[in-house]
Amino acid sequence: MQIRQVTADERTDTMFPLQTYAFMPSPWADGDRETYARRMQYYRTAVSLVAEEDGRSLAGVGAFPMRQNVRGTLHDMAGVASVATHPSARRRGFVRALLGRLLQQMRDQGCTVSALYPFRPSFYGRYGFVGLPRVRTVTFAPEGLSHLLKADLPGEVERLPMREAFDDYTALTLRLLGERHGFSVFDEVRTAEFRDNPRWVAIARVEGEVVGAVTYRIDRFGGELLADDLLTTGSLGRALLLQYFARHVDQVARVILKVGTDEVPDLWGTDFPVLTQGRVEHPSQNGPMARLLSMEALTGTATTAEQAITIEVVDDDFIAGRYQLTGESGQLTVEPSKNEPQATVTCAGISALAYGVLDPIEVVTRGFGQVDASAVEPLAALFPKRMPYLFADF
Numbered sequence: 206m207q208i209r210q211v212t213a214d215e216r217t218d219t220m221f222p223l224q225t226y227a228f229m230p231s232p233w234a235d236g237d238r239e240t241y242a243r244r245m246q247y248y249r250t251a252v253s254l255v256a257e258e259d260g261r262s263l264a265g266v267g268a269f270p271m272r273q274n275v276r277g278t279l280h281d282m283a284g285v286a287s288v289a290t291h292p293s294a295r296r297r298g299f300v301r302a303l304l305g306r307l308l309q310q311m312r313d314q315g316c317t318v319s320a321l322y323p324f325r326p327s328f329y330g331r332y333g334f335v336g337l338p339r340v341r342t343v344t345f346a347p348e349g350l351s352h353l354l355k356a357d358l359p360g361e362v363e364r365l366p367m368r369e370a371f372d373d374y375t376a377l378t379l380r381l382l383g384e385r386h387g388f389s390v391f392d393e394v395r396t397a398e399f400r401d402n403p404r405w406v407a408i409a410r411v412e413g414e415v416v417g418a419v420t421y422r423i424d425r426f427g428g429e430l431l432a433d434d435l436l437t438t439g440s441l442g443r444a445l446l447l448q449y450f451a452r453h454v455d456q457v458a459r460v461i462l463k464v465g466t467d468e469v470p471d472l473w474g475t476d477f478p479v480l481t482q483g484r485v486e487h488p489s490q491n492g493p494m495a496r497l498l499s500m501e502a503l504t505g506t507a508t509t510a511e512q513a514i515t516i517e518v519v520d521d522d523f524i525a526g527r528y529q530l531t532g533e534s535g536q537l538t539v540e541p542s543k544n545e546p547q548a549t550v551t552c553a554g555i556s557a558l559a560y561g562v563l564d565p566i567e568v569v570t571r572g573f574g575q576v577d578a579s580a581v582e583p584l585a586a587l588f589p590k591r592m593p594y595l596f597a598d599f
Contacts, residue, residue: 387593
């Protein structure tokens with residue numbers, strides 16, 4: 206087996222057959238290859254690796270250079286995608302070798318965190334990744350929001366095609382990147398493809414400032430308004446967009462949209478019938494996963510705790526070692542340490558604490574390490590639970 210990096214143009218001949226067989230209806234149509242080749246202009250900054258045997262590509266992985274907010278600090282992130290193996294090469298260690306090489310290369314390029322959408326979480330758990338919450342799908346009839354039609358809200362909502370709304374929509378995602386824990390965005394090269402997204406964009410503005418946006422389409426008259434992530438800077442942006450949906454009461458029977466775990470749709474109205482789902486299903490609807498690629502990069506993370514603790518991270522190629530975690534003057538400091546650890550955790554364990562998806566007790570019960578009784582309170586104070594919202598889908 207030989208591993209080599211391929212260019213965006215080379216992906217069509219090396220990675221396209223693997224990806225299409227793994228993730229798309231098969232056999233694929235003749236035009237699919239040309240469509241894929243045209244899209245490769247947006248993959249120029251992606252790192253793409255293939256494993257070859259006798260000159261034949263048998264497995265491939267890729268990573269997009271991205272940015273992610275982790276507890277208020279922006280990190281360079283490796284968004285792992287395009288993981289596919291030819292059926293004849295599966296369970297032979299190809300992906301293991303490729304993923305190890307890919308994460309090392311992305312770490313060398315400055316990425317301090319990584320995220321992906323797994324086909325099976327337990328597979329990526331071996332590489333230190335831990336689960337993040339999946340976005341929720343909200344389904345409701347627009348008449349349930351009829352009270353908003355009577356509300357005189359400051360601001361307005363404009364409907365535009367994505368090409369015209371692209372700059373405002375992208376600017377909003379960059380604002381939310383700085384404000385929302387877990388939020389992630391692509392670089393400019395990859396983001397440029399979304400300018401041609403064939404969907405409407407509802408842009409909510411107050412005194413010219415964008416306070417909310419959502420992309421959507423309508424499948425048919427009397428059918429469904431199918432929306433993507435409801436992006437808002439606060440309650441006014443949400444109210445403006447929900448009011449806009451309410452105005453479709455005589456056009457569609459249902460509105461379906463996506464929200465983060467911090468949203469509570471059943472409180473959007475009184476006597477408001479709504480279905481909120483967080484469905485997880487293998488292999489196509491798993492929640493995202495993430496991991497740390499650097500412990501020291503957590504230095505500067507905001508914390509209200511005035512605590513100090515020594516931990517040891519084990520069984521990981523990138524962050525294994527002993528570290529002193531100190532919360533002081535509103536910031537976390539992470540330094541190598543030779544002290545005896547009060548907690549011994551895997552990469553998945555410390556990543557779960559850093560991302561806020563598990564508390565110290567849950568780290569133990571999930572099998573991600575051992576935490577002394579004296580360390581539970583300091584770790585919980587340094588890393589209080591806080592559900593991340595990844596947003597970017599790759």
